[in-house]
Amino acid sequence: MFCFDSNEEVLIMSKQSILFLTFSVVFLLAIKILVFPLSIEEAPISIEKEGKGEINCFVYHRFGEENYPSTNISLETFERQLQWLQENHFTVLTLGEALKLIDADNLPQKSVVLTVDDGYRSFILRAFPLLQKYNYKATVFVNTATVGGGSYMNWKELKQLVDAGIEIGNHSHSHAYFLNYSKEEKLKIFKEDVAKAQKTIRENLGISPELFAYPYGEYSLDLKKAVQELGFKAAAAQNSGVISSYSDRFALPRFPMGSSFASLEGFRSKAKMKALEVKNVVPESSVLSSDNPPILKLEINDSQINLNQIQCFVQGSKNCRLIADSRNPNQFTMKAEAPLNNRRTLYTITAPSLDGRKWFWYSHLWINPQVSE
Numbered sequence: 135m136f137c138f139d140s141n142e143e144v145l146i147m148s149k150q151s152i153l154f155l156t157f158s159v160v161f162l163l164a165i166k167i168l169v170f171p172l173s174i175e176e177a178p179i180s181i182e183k184e185g186k187g188e189i190n191c192f193v194y195h196r197f198g199e200e201n202y203p204s205t206n207i208s209l210e211t212f213e214r215q216l217q218w219l220q221e222n223h224f225t226v227l228t229l230g231e232a233l234k235l236i237d238a239d240n241l242p243q244k245s246v247v248l249t250v251d252d253g254y255r256s257f258i259l260r261a262f263p264l265l266q267k268y269n270y271k272a273t274v275f276v277n278t279a280t281v282g283g284g285s286y287m288n289w290k291e292l293k294q295l296v297d298a299g300i301e302i303g304n305h306s307h308s309h310a311y312f313l314n315y316s317k318e319e320k321l322k323i324f325k326e327d328v329a330k331a332q333k334t335i336r337e338n339l340g341i342s343p344e345l346f347a348y349p350y351g352e353y354s355l356d357l358k359k360a361v362q363e364l365g366f367k368a369a370a371a372q373n374s375g376v377i378s379s380y381s382d383r384f385a386l387p388r389f390p391m392g393s394s395f396a397s398l399e400g401f402r403s404k405a406k407m408k409a410l411e412v413k414n415v416v417p418e419s420s421v422l423s424s425d426n427p428p429i430l431k432l433e434i435n436d437s438q439i440n441l442n443q444i445q446c447f448v449q450g451s452k453n454c455r456l457i458a459d460s461r462n463p464n465q466f467t468m469k470a471e472a473p474l475n476n477r478r479t480l481y482t483i484t485a486p487s488l489d490g491r492k493w494f495w496y497s498h499l500w501i502n503p504q505v506s507e
């Protein structure tokens with residue numbers, strides 16, 4: 135975004151130069167908006183996060199592993215994020231702690247949760263010492279089949295994390311694409327796999343995780359139900375968004391912090407983001423049916439937001455239409471302008487508050503199991 139800093143040079147400018155400069159800036163901004171509409175990453179950030187009961191949760195994978203750019207964050211950026219949290223007096227909680235505090239309606243106003251998927255060794259070698267430096271915790275979701283192999287942490291290292299207050303969650307045993315299995319075998323395989331991971335974690339670490347994270351963030355209605363039946367208290371997805379008291383406990387949103395998302399600027403704006411309260415979402419399922427591009431219908435609680443400035447994004451670009459119902463202005467229909475070709479695609483809706491100081495965010499995930507990664 136354009137930023138106008140006052141300095142000595144500006145002060146001694148003649149009136150004409152200021153007029154000319156103002157005209158040029160307005161002209162350039164108009165060109166930018168016409169030619170390059172605001173991207174999702176450029177949406178203005180809120181000044182201050184207010185309100186109870188919301189957690190801004192992030193998902194990381196690898197730390198300082200530049201050979202894996204799509205899932206990596208540099209150590210420098212990660213430390214700058216931690217530093218910013220400290221300077222701005224955020225409370226950093228584990229996901230389990232945060233959910234308990236939401237239930238007790240006692241969540242600190244500025245709370246974030248840092249989660250780490252897959253249990254790569256770069257976490258304990260590089261990120262964990264930084265977390266200790268700032269006295270922050272995290273929740274690590276472990277897929278048990280790979281523990282101790284290749285670039286993954288072993289059980290001794292995981293035990294060290296448990297002893298230091300890091301929360302361990304279940305991320306399945308095999309980390310498979312469970313939605314690729316046939317309708318008949320999918321549920322059985324999924325339940326056995328997750329139960330195996332739970333048993334392995336209990337045997338090696340002496341704890342029974344209460345939280346689950348779907349491999350690749352992929353879930354269906356029956357997998358969500360299975361996680362519940364297996365006794366977990368909640369499950370994390372990878373839809374971006376803010377966790378609130380009305381979030382689906384078995385598909386909790388998390389903002390990704392890898393690749394181009396892994397910046398200080400992106401982290402700051404997501405840490406201040408607020409949950410856009412939606413209801414009556416149709417379809418309920420994230421798995422793509424025969425309609426492509428799919429149509430999403432939802433109702434938005436507009437008590438705090440400016441519906442006139444609502445925006446939609448398909449995987450971060452504006453190739454979509456968001457239309458309000460003529461009879462009910464809170465009811466919206468969203469559709470991408472072209473068929474979705476990726477395995478996973480996010481429909482995202484953002485809107486500012488009435489005073490423009492805060493931004494609200496909601497994402498719906500579409501998964502097409504026919505497409506390989």
Ligand SMILES: [Zn+2]
Nearest residue numbers: 251252349350
């Ligand atoms: Zn994973």
